[in-house]
Amino acid sequence: xxxxxxxxxxxxxxxxxxxxxxxxxxxxxxxxxxxxxxxxxxxxxxxxxxxxxxxxxxxxxxxxxxxxxxxxxxxxxxxxxxxxxxxxxxxxxxxxxxxxxxxxxxxxxxxxxxxxxxxxxxxxxxxxxxxxxxxxxxxxxxxxx
Numbered sequence: 001x002x003x004x005x006x007x008x009x010x011x012x013x014x015x016x017x018x019x020x021x022x023x024x025x026x027x028x029x030x031x032x033x034x035x036x037x038x039x040x041x042x043x044x045x046x047x048x049x050x051x052x053x054x055x056x057x058x059x060x061x062x063x064x065x066x067x068x069x070x071x072x073x074x075x076x077x078x079x080x081x082x083x084x085x086x087x088x089x090x091x092x093x094x095x096x097x098x099x100x101x102x103x104x105x106x107x108x109x110x111x112x113x114x115x116x117x118x119x120x121x122x123x124x125x126x127x128x129x130x131x132x133x134x135x136x137x138x139x140x141x142x143x144x145x
Contacts, residue, residue, distance in 0.1 A: 027089060037065070052070055063091045064091075
């Protein structure tokens with residue numbers, strides 16, 4: 001990736017094949033597209049500084065924007081899992097790792113919410129209009145496990 005004033009690389013080398021936050025390109029938050037910011041806020045609503053949202057899309061799970069940066073700072077992220085092509089950070093990973101990621105972020109104080117699309121998605125196929133279900137909230141209601 002070419003160096004740009006809108007992308008920063010900080011820190012030093014990778015550890016055990018995974019990149020630390022210093023080896024991953026992090027687009028400057030001032031330039032993250034408004035469309036993704038609005039989509040994210042529309043889906044998660046108001047969130048606190050210790051809330052992290054994992055989107056389980058079925059075959060892939062993802063963290064976006066500031067949540068991706070948080071994960072990159074605290075977890076080992078392989079460069080192939082890190083994406084910035086659209087001007088914002090996204091961390092894509094195998095959904096089988098959701099429990100591990102919840103645990104690792106949870107032990108350092110983050111409240112990790114898992115969101116999944118509801119059945120019967122919009123026929124337009126626009127994911128920005130898809131409703132989501134918080135698994136964390138659902139499990140806390142009426143003994144749902």
